[in-house]
Amino acid sequence: MPFELFVALRFLREGRAQTALIFAGASVGVAVIIFLSALIDGLQASLVDKTLGSQAHILLRAPDEAARPLVSSPDALVQVVRPAQRLRTIDQWQQVLRLMERTPGVTAVSPSVSGAGLASRGTASRSIVVRGVEPERFERIIDVPSKLVAGQWRLLGAEAVIGQKLARELGVVVGDTLRVTTADGRADSFLVTGLFDLGTQEVNERWVLVPLRSGQTLLDLVGGVTTLELRVTDLFGAQALAERLSQRTGLVAESWMTLNAQLLVALQSQSSSRYMIQFFVIIAVALGIASVLVVSVVQKSREIGILKAMGTTTPQVMRVFLIQGAVVGLVGSLLGGLMGAGLARFFASLATNPDGSPTFPIQLDAKLFLTASAVAIVTGLLSAVAPARRASGLDPAVVIREA
Amino acid sequence: MKPEPVLRLVGVTKEYGEEVVTRVLHDIDLTLEQGEFAALIGPSGSGKSTLLNIIGLLDRPTSGQVLLQGQDTRGLDEDALARLRARTLGFIFQFHHLMPAFTALENVMMPALAERGWPDERMRTRALELLAQVGLKERAGAYPRQMSGGQQQRVAIARALTMSPALVLADEPTGNLDTGTSAQVFELLRHINREQRMTFLIVTHDPRLAQQCDRIIEVVDGRIVSDRREPRRSG
Ligand SMILES: Nc1ncnc2c1ncn2[C@@H]1O[C@H](COP(=O)(O)OP(=O)(O)OP(=O)(O)O)[C@@H](O)[C@H]1O
Numbered sequence: 001m002p003f004e005l006f007v008a009l010r011f012l013r014e015g016r017a018q019t020a021l022i023f024a025g026a027s028v029g030v031a032v033i034i035f036l037s038a039l040i041d042g043l044q045a046s047l048v049d050k051t052l053g054s055q056a057h058i059l060l061r062a063p064d065e066a067a068r069p070l071v072s073s074p075d076a077l078v079q080v081v082r083p084a085q086r087l088r089t090i091d092q093w094q095q096v097l098r099l100m101e102r103t104p105g106v107t108a109v110s111p112s113v114s115g116a117g118l119a120s121r122g123t124a125s126r127s128i129v130v131r132g133v134e135p136e137r138f139e140r141i142i143d144v145p146s147k148l149v150a151g152q153w154r155l156l157g158a159e160a161v162i163g164q165k166l167a168r169e170l171g172v173v174v175g176d177t178l179r180v181t182t183a184d185g186r187a188d189s190f191l192v193t194g195l196f197d198l199g200t201q202e203v204n205e206r207w208v209l210v211p212l213r214s215g216q217t218l219l220d221l222v223g224g225v226t227t228l229e230l231r232v233t234d235l236f237g238a239q240a241l242a243e244r245l246s247q248r249t250g251l252v253a254e255s256w257m258t259l260n261a262q263l264l265v266a267l268q269s270q271s272s273s274r275y276m277i278q279f280f281v282i283i284a285v286a287l288g289i290a291s292v293l294v295v296s297v298v299q300k301s302r303e304i305g306i307l308k309a310m311g312t313t314t315p316q317v318m319r320v321f322l323i324q325g326a327v328v329g330l331v332g333s334l335l336g337g338l339m340g341a342g343l344a345r346f347f348a349s350l351a352t353n354p355d356g357s358p359t360f361p362i363q364l365d366a367k368l369f370l371t372a373s374a375v376a377i378v379t380g381l382l383s384a385v386a387p388a389r390r391a392s393g394l395d396p397a398v399v400i401r402e403a
Numbered sequence: 404m405k406p407e408p409v410l411r412l413v414g415v416t417k418e419y420g421e422e423v424v425t426r427v428l429h430d431i432d433l434t435l436e437q438g439e440f441a442a443l444i445g446p447s448g449s450g451k452s453t454l455l456n457i458i459g460l461l462d463r464p465t466s467g468q469v470l471l472q473g474q475d476t477r478g479l480d481e482d483a484l485a486r487l488r489a490r491t492l493g494f495i496f497q498f499h500h501l502m503p504a505f506t507a508l509e510n511v512m513m514p515a516l517a518e519r520g521w522p523d524e525r526m527r528t529r530a531l532e533l534l535a536q537v538g539l540k541e542r543a544g545a546y547p548r549q550m551s552g553g554q555q556q557r558v559a560i561a562r563a564l565t566m567s568p569a570l571v572l573a574d575e576p577t578g579n580l581d582t583g584t585s586a587q588v589f590e591l592l593r594h595i596n597r598e599q600r601m602t603f604l605i606v607t608h609d610p611r612l613a614q615q616c617d618r619i620i621e622v623v624d625g626r627i628v629s630d631r632r633e634p635r636r637s638g
């Protein structure tokens with residue numbers, strides 16, 4: 001063991017109560033940081049998860065038709081005519097789809113047609129959104145299979161998978177037939193193969209998922225799609241990517257971030273309050289470590305004087321105290337990591353939802369522990385700087401004389 | 404060719420204070436040859452400790468030169484002084500000044516450890532030898548608080564010898580011990596001096612101990628007022 005580490009560890013051991021105090025302080029600090037992060041990360045992840053449970057990360061659609069002035073004769077009134085509310089399809093969508101698939105950062109692409117309609121069974125009817133999709137592509141955007149509450153995820157020929165709430169309102173169960181009529185009067189019957197709960201009321205009571213081809217026929221858009229839905233790797237980079245995609249394709253690209261602006265503001269304010277709390281925790285811990293180390297420098301000034309009289313250099317004395325700070329940070333991050341993880345687990349187990357999942361989901365990962373440890377060690381080191389300077393500045397002649 | 408003296412002071416003066424300047428040492432010239440065993444005596448406040456600290460490179464003179472083994476120490480920075488101190492000087496203080504967190508053996512190894520950075524087997528062996536020399540081989544693993552005052556002072560002596568210093572400076576090494584123990588510790592220093600021809604400069608208030616040294620330097624009011632060599636007694 002090198003000289004400085006050896007002396008540092010002995011000094012810490014000698015300081016018993018004081019050392020225990022700063023170890024405890026650093027541990028509690030790390031525990032708070034870990035606990036808070038686990039809780040807020042968990043909360044945010046579950047919020048985002050819930051939101052994105054029924055949403056694509058990026059949506060591409062054809063631009064709205066521009067309102068164009070209609071001029072009938074030179075001196076006639078200029079009339080501005082808005083085109084009728086008509087579903088617009090994406091030009092050459094297969095090519096766009098292939099382009100998207102080759103775009104780095106995009107992990108899945110799913111084409112779909114969507115339009116308004118009416119679902120009826122017997123005398124009951126509800127207004128719905130018909131969504132024609134390719135199931136194996138769609139499930140990579142929205143994980144319907146894992147969110148089925150009845151039946152199975154299958155869309156072959158004239159089959160449909162619908163929201164749980166819609167099924168209840170229409171009195172439909174798996175195996176029943178449902179009649180879907182669109183605005184311009186086209187109609188078709190579908191066998192209900194599955195019911196889903198995507199976590200959003202609106203979706204659960206309105207979505208009717210049908211094969212892409214059936215959707216195209218119903219909505220009178222044979223061969224066309226109205227939207228391309230994308231999943232991306234960098235969730236919070238979705239908006240930036242959407243803007244780039246929009247420029248490249250001339251299509252309208254909206255990310256989940258613009259569609260859920262309020263959620264994003266909430267996430268940001270959560271994050272900033274968490275950084276604030278963590279900042280003050282770090283400051284408090286650093287001050288604690290620094291003041292205890294300063295006291296120990298005063299207590300050990302005679303020993304430091306002897307070390308210097310024996311030929312220990314100023315940088316060596318500095319390092320003895322810096323190492324003490326780093327050791328405090330290291331021990332704090334180990335103990336605090338355990339405490340924080342334990343606390344977070346305990347907290348999560350306190351309240352659970354009816355389905356057994358925690359009401360306060362927590363998210364603990366290696367990165368969090370590594371970050372917290374790095375912060376703790378750097379904090380320990382920095383808080384030891386002032387005590388270390390003080391120790392290394394001691395004049396051995398004065399110290400020995402005053403013994 | 405005559406070897407360089409272990410220590411040479413040329414016109415060393417020490418003043419304290421900025422506004423009210425008190426001159427504690429006046430124009431001191433002093434030479435110690437290798438193997439000398441010298442006592443530094445004088446009334447309290449006469450400047451003995453100040454002189455010893457200057458010789459020990461713990462303090463700088465206001466003017467004058469300190470040469471250790473012929474090397475001028477003016478112009479050396481703190482760390483160069485620290486290294487020179489580590490290699491050429493050993494200190495023994497009145498209050499032993501052992502480090503309480505370390506065992507006797509570790510205390511004795513400390514100067515070598517500080518100098519080389521990492522412990523090695525040679526260091527350990529040497530420290531054990533020194534402890535044996537001061538009669539404390541059995542107490543190698545003991546902490547200072549587990550030892551008597553005399554034992555602690557003997558550990559401090561072993562520590563001062565670790566780096567085989569050219570000059571050992573002792574400031575009232577027996578001042579804190581009872582008469583019997585004091586005589587034993589003094590005997591030990593004398594023995595090491597004879598055996599290894601190591602140079603000693605010892606501050607003492609005890610005239611009987613001073614009488615047993617080869618040379619007695621007396622300081623009064625910051626000036627050397629007498630410097631007598633005693634005829635060498637046979638050991
Ligand atoms: N840092 C200082 N500042 C001002 N004056 C000092 C300082 N150190 C020592 N002195 C003064 O220098 C003089 C010599 O002190 P020193 O400690 O060298 O005496 P001493 O001979 O060792 O005395 P003693 O036998 O009591 O140990 C004293 O008058 C003391 O007050």
Ligand SMILES: [Mg+2]
Nearest residue numbers: 451452453574
């Ligand atoms: Mg003195």
